[in-house]
Amino acid sequence: MKFSYVSHLHCPTCSKTYSAREKNQLCVCGSPLLVDYDLDEIKKVLKPSDLLGREASLWRYHELLPVENKENIVSLGEGMTPFIPMPHIGKDMSIRHLFMKDEGVIPTGTFKARGAAVGVSKAKELGIKELAMPTNGNAGAAWSLYAARAGIKTSIVMPLDAPRITRNECAVSGANLYLVNGLISDAGKIVGQAVKDYGLFDASTLKEPYRIEGKKTMGLEIAEQMGWKMPDVILYPTGGGVGIIGIYKALNELIALGWVKGSLPRLVAVQAEGCAPIVKAWKEKKPASEFWPDSSTIAFGINVPKALGDFLVLEAVYKTDGCAVAVDDQSILEEQQKIAALEGAFICPEGAATFVAARRLRENGWIKEEETVVALNTGAGIKYPDTVHVEVPVLQPEDTIQKAMGV
Amino acid sequence: MKFSYVSHLHCPTCSKTYSAREKNQLCVCGSPLLVDYDLDEIKKVLKPSDLLGREASLWRYHELLPVENKENIVSLGEGMTPFIPMPHIGKDMSIRHLFMKDEGVIPTGTFKARGAAVGVSKAKELGIKELAMPTNGNAGAAWSLYAARAGIKTSIVMPLDAPRITRNECAVSGANLYLVNGLISDAGKIVGQAVKDYGLFDASTLKEPYRIEGKKTMGLEIAEQMGWKMPDVILYPTGGGVGIIGIYKALNELIALGWVKGSLPRLVAVQAEGCAPIVKAWKEKKPASEFWPDSSTIAFGINVPKALGDFLVLEAVYKTDGCAVAVDDQSILEEQQKIAALEGAFICPEGAATFVAARRLRENGWIKEEETVVALNTGAGIKYPDTVHVEVPVLQPEDTIQKAMGV
Numbered sequence: 001m002k003f004s005y006v007s008h009l010h011c012p013t014c015s016k017t018y019s020a021r022e023k024n025q026l027c028v029c030g031s032p033l034l035v036d037y038d039l040d041e042i043k044k045v046l047k048p049s050d051l052l053g054r055e056a057s058l059w060r061y062h063e064l065l066p067v068e069n070k071e072n073i074v075s076l077g078e079g080m081t082p083f084i085p086m087p088h089i090g091k092d093m094s095i096r097h098l099f100m101k102d103e104g105v106i107p108t109g110t111f112k113a114r115g116a117a118v119g120v121s122k123a124k125e126l127g128i129k130e131l132a133m134p135t136n137g138n139a140g141a142a143w144s145l146y147a148a149r150a151g152i153k154t155s156i157v158m159p160l161d162a163p164r165i166t167r168n169e170c171a172v173s174g175a176n177l178y179l180v181n182g183l184i185s186d187a188g189k190i191v192g193q194a195v196k197d198y199g200l201f202d203a204s205t206l207k208e209p210y211r212i213e214g215k216k217t218m219g220l221e222i223a224e225q226m227g228w229k230m231p232d233v234i235l236y237p238t239g240g241g242v243g244i245i246g247i248y249k250a251l252n253e254l255i256a257l258g259w260v261k262g263s264l265p266r267l268v269a270v271q272a273e274g275c276a277p278i279v280k281a282w283k284e285k286k287p288a289s290e291f292w293p294d295s296s297t298i299a300f301g302i303n304v305p306k307a308l309g310d311f312l313v314l315e316a317v318y319k320t321d322g323c324a325v326a327v328d329d330q331s332i333l334e335e336q337q338k339i340a341a342l343e344g345a346f347i348c349p350e351g352a353a354t355f356v357a358a359r360r361l362r363e364n365g366w367i368k369e370e371e372t373v374v375a376l377n378t379g380a381g382i383k384y385p386d387t388v389h390v391e392v393p394v395l396q397p398e399d400t401i402q403k404a405m406g407v
Numbered sequence: 408m409k410f411s412y413v414s415h416l417h418c419p420t421c422s423k424t425y426s427a428r429e430k431n432q433l434c435v436c437g438s439p440l441l442v443d444y445d446l447d448e449i450k451k452v453l454k455p456s457d458l459l460g461r462e463a464s465l466w467r468y469h470e471l472l473p474v475e476n477k478e479n480i481v482s483l484g485e486g487m488t489p490f491i492p493m494p495h496i497g498k499d500m501s502i503r504h505l506f507m508k509d510e511g512v513i514p515t516g517t518f519k520a521r522g523a524a525v526g527v528s529k530a531k532e533l534g535i536k537e538l539a540m541p542t543n544g545n546a547g548a549a550w551s552l553y554a555a556r557a558g559i560k561t562s563i564v565m566p567l568d569a570p571r572i573t574r575n576e577c578a579v580s581g582a583n584l585y586l587v588n589g590l591i592s593d594a595g596k597i598v599g600q601a602v603k604d605y606g607l608f609d610a611s612t613l614k615e616p617y618r619i620e621g622k623k624t625m626g627l628e629i630a631e632q633m634g635w636k637m638p639d640v641i642l643y644p645t646g647g648g649v650g651i652i653g654i655y656k657a658l659n660e661l662i663a664l665g666w667v668k669g670s671l672p673r674l675v676a677v678q679a680e681g682c683a684p685i686v687k688a689w690k691e692k693k694p695a696s697e698f699w700p701d702s703s704t705i706a707f708g709i710n711v712p713k714a715l716g717d718f719l720v721l722e723a724v725y726k727t728d729g730c731a732v733a734v735d736d737q738s739i740l741e742e743q744q745k746i747a748a749l750e751g752a753f754i755c756p757e758g759a760a761t762f763v764a765a766r767r768l769r770e771n772g773w774i775k776e777e778e779t780v781v782a783l784n785t786g787a788g789i790k791y792p793d794t795v796h797v798e799v800p801v802l803q804p805e806d807t808i809q810k811a812m813g814v
Binding site: 044052053056057074075076077078080081082083084086102104105106107108109145146148149150155157160164165167169171172173174175177178179180181182186188189191193194195273291336337340341342343344345346347380382383385387390391393394395396397399400402 | 425571580586753
């Protein structure tokens with residue numbers, strides 16, 4: 001039995017194939033590359049019950065991941081994040097079976113750890129010594145830390161407005177960190193130039209093929225945590241879109257393996273009203289998006305004006321009879337607070353956006369009351385201290401609560 | 408088969424027993440109470456391999472936990488946190504088998520989630536509607552959020568200097584939050600008065616018996632993750648001390664069950680030089696500590712000048728041939744940075760303190776090179792943004808990295 005059943009890479013645009021044992025970035029045609037596996041072989045040697053005794057990390061699915069030699073795994077224990085019922089908020093929005101996949105409970109506090117773990121492990125396997133990437137904060141933080149563990153040097157460029165905590169994570173890992181007075185698209189241009197100038201490996205979203213494979217494990221886990229069933233709807237906050245592309249890929253692989261049956265869940269790409277290129281494209285029934293000018297939202301992770309993989313996101317939405325929804329910042333902040341007060345989960349604004357979208361889609365009947373709905377929370381609320389405004393009474397040691405309450 | 412094999416509570420000081428089906432706080436003699444189980448019964452019905460297929464949360468050990476009716480469980484998916492090798496930092500300090508139990512990867516980002524999950528679940532089972540507690544931040548955050556999930560009202564008092572993010576967590580959950588211009592001991596007095604004035608349940612450290620049971624699961628997980636073996640040494644950052652008391656209790660229960668064999672690991676209570684009452688007591692071979700005046704440390708979670716359970720902490724240290732070590736703030740910050748740069752783990756200062764202690768104990772020969780050593784990281788570094796100081800070059804969109812580097 002092999003550790004990984006990776007076979008090769010293919011281009012979803014022009015169908016050209018590439019080796020998974022050489023360094024690859026984009027296809028010569030400019031499209032991102034996708035990873036293929038010998039699913040027929042896996043089918044012969046592995047069944048879902050074989051996973052039972054394996055460790056609770058995403059590496060439990062190693063046959064379906066691209067790292068061929070176990071020794072190359074760079075892990076901080078990421079994966080098998082909580083899949084939790086949300087009965088109170090579900091009742092509040094009349095969805096009877098509402099669940100949250102909580103990606104806040106993972107090293108670095110966001111789902112970016114998955115892409116970084118698999119991407120960095122494969123970079124190590126391919127002998128990469130130095131990489132660079134633009135980021136809205138969380139991906140850069142995750143890649144910096146995993147690369148540090150792997151002994152790989154990193155250069156990171158992030159917007160000046162990106163969450164401050166993510167700067168700390170990059171800096172403490174020893175990465176070369178730069179801020180740019182602009183958006184992630186500006187950071188991307190600077191990284192692109194540095195990649196050319198210094199011959200660095202470009203770890204930008206979808207410019208290397210393996211980050212998707214890490215994100216894919218969210219889909220594998222949802223299926224396993226539901227007892228190898230699929231929900232009716234999955235809502236995903238969509239910036240670069242790798243998460244939704246990954247989940248779509250995962251579920252298709254599970255169907256090919258015969259581990260799940262039936263039709264795929266309807267995938268919902270959730271964006272912010274201040275940055276909704278995918279939603280616009282979906283409304284116009286287009287196969288790709290256009291650059292969204294002057295984008296802005298408090299859900300910083302989804303402030304991506306033009307995603308390289310937009311056409312793959314839209315494909316996942318179209319093929320599953322899903323949809324794309326934009327929600328406003330004020331509703332996001334209100335939902336974040338409601339979820340904490342009703343369910344005890346302090347989630348990030350991007351995650352809260354998926355619950356707002358579920359609420360809207362229930363209101364307009366697109367989601368039915370008895371459907372099983374999974375909202376993805378992509379990160380911990382504690383990484384976004386500025387989203388909560390607190391006014392707290394200050395007591396002196398000799399005071400009592402009674403006094404402070406003015407009773 | 409029963410869900411829980413809890414039998415009763417007992418007082419470790421005067422041996423009086425209490426029912427686990429009634430609300431209890433301290434013993435009439437003033438001591439904390441401990442929870443007992445029918446271990447002989449568990450031995451008959453459960454073996455380690457039965458756990459394999461269970462969910463990756465602390466509730467996999469439900470027979471050894473106090474909640475009798477499954478319906479009362481209030482869970483956000485806490486537990487089975489990563490147990491990861493630290494080969495680079497281990498090499499750096501000449502400890503060949505160094506591991507970290509990473510309690511940053513858990514809801515609310517600290518180990519306090521364990522105590523809150525079990526404590527709140529049992530409070531729900533006992534019909535408690537409203538509770539109060541003093542906190543250095545993280546415990547209050549965890550209890551506020553779990554109590555919100557349970558529909559239990561909370562009042563929290565924390566020092567003005569406690570980490571700001573923990574204020575957010577309490578506030579967003581809807582708790583009644585107060586700050587005090589003082590220490591956790593001052594907060595404790597205010598809570599004590601409020602408990603009397605309003606008849607609230609007192610969830611202060613060790614004033615309710617079930618928080619230890621949640622913390623205990625760290626010990627159970629370490630044993631399971633090591634394949635039902637025990638390490639030679641476990642280092643724990645010690646404030647209130649519930650973690651070390653819990654781990655000691657867990658390992659004794661596992662020995663009674665016959666699931667692990669041999670002598671217990673040497674337990675090390677790690678404190679900060681600016682607040683080291685347990686270390687002082689241990690050096691003086693005393694059974695209990697004295698109030699530490701003017702305490703101060705950047706490792707805020709262990710700024711506890713006098714712990715109610717000090718005698719239980721010291722017992723765990725004495726009985727396992729362990730020790731107590733104080734480390735300085737500067738070394739903590741340096742170690743925190745080193746761990747991120749070498750291992751990719753951004754941990755909290757309290758966690759970094761345990762690595763400093765391991766380094767010191769290796770230097771003086773108390774830890775041997777070939778011993779298996781487990782350092783407990785009690786929380787995520789991202790909850791302490793002020794421990795990292797970052798100076799980052801700011802680029803304009805038309806700049807290049809080259810320019811910024813002054814090349």
